[in-house]
Amino acid sequence: xxxxxxxxxxxxxxxxxxIVPGFGAFIAQPTSADIHPITHKFTAPGRTLGFNAQIKVNxxxxxxxxxxxxxxxFNDANALIDEFVKKxxxxxxx
Numbered sequence: 001x002x003x004x005x006x007x008x009x010x011x012x013x014x015x016x017x018x019i020v021p022g023f024g025a026f027i028a029q030p031t032s033a034d035i036h037p038i039t040h041k042f043t044a045p046g047r048t049l050g051f052n053a054q055i056k057v058n059x060x061x062x063x064x065x066x067x068x069x070x071x072x073x074f075n076d077a078n079a080l081i082d083e084f085v086k087k088x089x090x091x092x093x094x
Contacts, residue, residue, distance in 0.1 A: 025055035
């Protein structure tokens with residue numbers, strides 16, 4: 001099985017918001033191309049990534065992606081996400 005971090009990473013590349021239920025949301029915001037006024041160096045357009053711990057409601061995106069790719073039920077995918085969140089939360093509180 002591919003790890004959940006990989007699914008989150010892939011989804012952030014294709015979506016503006018990826019919610020990890022019970023943990024928070026990764027939010028990608030587009031940035032414009034820019035030219036530095038002094039050095040005249042060009043910065044390509046891209047995306048900045050933020051995290052909002054207040055957004056915890058399950059929108060189903062992550063679980064659906066895991067369910068389809070791993071060929072497991074949506075409920076089993078949510079159970080895997082719950083285990084992942086418990087593991088991450090405990091390692092952050094150490």
